[in-house]
Amino acid sequence: MxxxxxxxxxxxxxxxxxxxxxxxxxxxxxxxxxxxxxxxxxxxxxxxxxxxxxxxxxxxxxxxxxxxxxxxxxxxxxxxxxxxxxxxxxxxxxxxxxxxxxxxxxxxxxxVYKLLGAARDRVRAYASTVRYDTVPEYVDLALQCRDEGFTAYKLHAFGVPDKDIEVCRAVREAVGDTMDLMLDPVNAYDRQGAFKVGKVLEELDFYWYEAPIEDADIQGLTDLTRYFSIPITAVESVGGGLKFVPPYLVNHAVDSVRSVGDWTGGITAMRKTAALCEAFGVKFEPHSYGSTLIQAAHFHVMLAIHNCDLVELPVPTGVLDQGMKDTLRVTADGYVDAPTKPGLGYxxxxxxxxxxxxxxxxxxxxxxxxxx
Incomplete structure (x- = not known):
C-alpha cells in the first residue's frame, strides 16, 4: 500500500x-x-x-x-x-x-477516533459566535442557539472591557441558568481590563474565560488563574505548538489549554498535547472553529480523550460548512454524536x-x- x-x-x-x-x-x-x-x-x-x-x-x-x-x-x-x-x-x-x-x-x-482509542461516542457542544454590532444581536442568537439544542454559548464580543461586560450581563439575563456561557475577547485586553472583566464573569458564573490577554503573557495569565475561580484558558498556538505548552503547565498559568490543531500539527500533535495536559491535571479544550473537516479533526481527538468538556461549533449554524454533504450538528439534548462513517466521517x-x-x-x- x-x-x-x-x-x-x-x-x-x-x-x-x-x-x-x-x-x-x-x-x-x-x-x-x-x-x-x-x-x-x-x-x-x-x-x-x-x-x-x-x-x-x-x-x-x-x-x-x-x-x-x-x-x-x-x-x-x-x-x-x-x-x-x-x-x-x-x-x-x-x-x-x-x-x-x-x-x-x-x-x-x-x-479516526476508534483508531486513536475511543473514550466516548458523544461530546457536549457549545455555540461559538462571531462579533456583532449590537447587544440585542448576541441575545437573539443565544436564544436561537438554545432552541437548536445548545446548552453552552461562547461570545466573541467587542474586545473592549466595558462593552463586553454589557453584552455578557445581557446574555446571562436572557438565558438565565439554562446555558453555560463563555467569553473569548481574542487577546484584546491589557491586564487591568482582563481583571475588570474577569470579576464580572465570575459574578455571572461564566464557564470559562478564554484568551483575555496575549497568550505569550505567561505571568499575566498566571496571575489571572490564581486570582479567579473561573477557569482561565489560552491558546498554545502562539509559540507554534506542542513544545510551547510546558510553560503554561509548569507555571499553572491556565486551567485549560486551547489548541488550533489545523495550525499546530493536526491530529497527531493534538493527541500529544492532550496527554501532556492530562499529566498535569489540566483540561485540553481543542479549538474546532473552521471548516467541517477541521471541526471533525478536533472532534475525533475529543472523542479519544477524557480531559475535554466541550466541542466548539460555529454559529450561525452552517456558516462554514461549504462543500459538504455531512456536517456536525447539535442534538436536541446539546451534544454532537460521533460519526459512523470511516475516516473523519463527514x-x-x-x-x-x-x-x-x-x-x-x-x-x-x-x-x-x-x-x-
Missing part, C-alpha cells in the same frame, strides 16, 4: 464576512481542499482555511517528496519531517496530518466542490496550476 498522489484545490471564499473583535477587520474566508490518494483507491481529505494558496504552492513539492511512494500509516514519521521535528508546524503540514488520518481511517473502514459534496473550485493545483508536476 503506497501513497500515489497529493493535490489541492483553491475554493471560493465564503459569502459570510467573519469578524471576532473590534480590532480585527471583517473578512471572507477562503478554503483549500487537500487530497491524498493511495494505490488502492482510497482518498484522505482536509479542507483548511488557515493557509493561503501561495503557502500551499511553496510546500506541495516537499509534501509530495515526503509522501508519494510511502506507506500512509507512517504518520508519525511524516509529522516530524514536515514540521522540522515539531518545531515549525504550520497550516499545510497540519492539513496533511489530518488528511492522512482520514485516509488511514478509510483504509481500515473505521472512524463526506464532501463533489458537485458543490466542483462549483466552488477557483483553480486546481495538482502535484504530478508540483508547480502545475490550471484554471477551473
Amino acid at each position: 503506497k501513497i500515489t498522489d497529493v493535490s489541492a484545490q483553491l475554493l471560493k471564499p465564503t459569502e459570510f464576512e467573519f469578524q471576532w473583535k473590534d480590532q480585527l477587520p471583517p473578512r471572507r474566508v477562503g478554503m483549500i481542499l487537500l487530497r491524498i490518494r493511495d494505490d488502492e483507491g482510497h482518498e484522505g481529505q482536509c479542507i483548511t482555511w488557515l493557509a493561503g494558496p501561495g503557502q500551499f504552492e511553496d510546500m506541495l513539492p516537499r509534501v509530495r517528496d515526503t509522501l508519494v511512494g510511502q506507506d500512509p500509516h507512517d504518520i508519525e514519521r511524516f509529522s516530524y519531517q514536515l514540521t522540522d521535528n515539531l518545531t515549525a508546524p504550520n497550516a499545510v503540514s497540519s492539513g496533511v496530518d489530518i488528511a492522512l488520518w482520514d485516509l488511514v481511517g478509510k483504509i481500515h473502514e473505521q472512524p 463526506e464532501i459534496d463533489e458537485d458543490e466542490i466542483d462549483n466552488l473550485t477557483v483553480r486546481r493545483l495538482t502535484v504530478g508536476d508540483a508547480s502545475s496550476v490550471v484554471g477551473h
Whole structure:
C-alpha cells in the first residue's frame, strides 16, 4: 500500500464576512481542499482555511517528496519531517496530518477516533459566535442557539472591557441558568481590563474565560488563574505548538489549554498535547472553529480523550460548512454524536466542490496550476 498522489484545490471564499473583535477587520474566508490518494483507491481529505494558496504552492513539492511512494500509516514519521521535528508546524503540514488520518481511517473502514482509542461516542457542544454590532444581536442568537439544542454559548464580543461586560450581563439575563456561557475577547485586553472583566464573569458564573490577554503573557495569565475561580484558558498556538505548552503547565498559568490543531500539527500533535495536559491535571479544550473537516479533526481527538468538556461549533449554524454533504450538528439534548462513517466521517459534496473550485493545483508536476 503506497501513497500515489497529493493535490489541492483553491475554493471560493465564503459569502459570510467573519469578524471576532473590534480590532480585527471583517473578512471572507477562503478554503483549500487537500487530497491524498493511495494505490488502492482510497482518498484522505482536509479542507483548511488557515493557509493561503501561495503557502500551499511553496510546500506541495516537499509534501509530495515526503509522501508519494510511502506507506500512509507512517504518520508519525511524516509529522516530524514536515514540521522540522515539531518545531515549525504550520497550516499545510497540519492539513496533511489530518488528511492522512482520514485516509488511514478509510483504509481500515473505521472512524479516526476508534483508531486513536475511543473514550466516548458523544461530546457536549457549545455555540461559538462571531462579533456583532449590537447587544440585542448576541441575545437573539443565544436564544436561537438554545432552541437548536445548545446548552453552552461562547461570545466573541467587542474586545473592549466595558462593552463586553454589557453584552455578557445581557446574555446571562436572557438565558438565565439554562446555558453555560463563555467569553473569548481574542487577546484584546491589557491586564487591568482582563481583571475588570474577569470579576464580572465570575459574578455571572461564566464557564470559562478564554484568551483575555496575549497568550505569550505567561505571568499575566498566571496571575489571572490564581486570582479567579473561573477557569482561565489560552491558546498554545502562539509559540507554534506542542513544545510551547510546558510553560503554561509548569507555571499553572491556565486551567485549560486551547489548541488550533489545523495550525499546530493536526491530529497527531493534538493527541500529544492532550496527554501532556492530562499529566498535569489540566483540561485540553481543542479549538474546532473552521471548516467541517477541521471541526471533525478536533472532534475525533475529543472523542479519544477524557480531559475535554466541550466541542466548539460555529454559529450561525452552517456558516462554514461549504462543500459538504455531512456536517456536525447539535442534538436536541446539546451534544454532537460521533460519526459512523470511516475516516473523519463527514463526506464532501463533489458537485458543490466542483462549483466552488477557483483553480486546481495538482502535484504530478508540483508547480502545475490550471484554471477551473
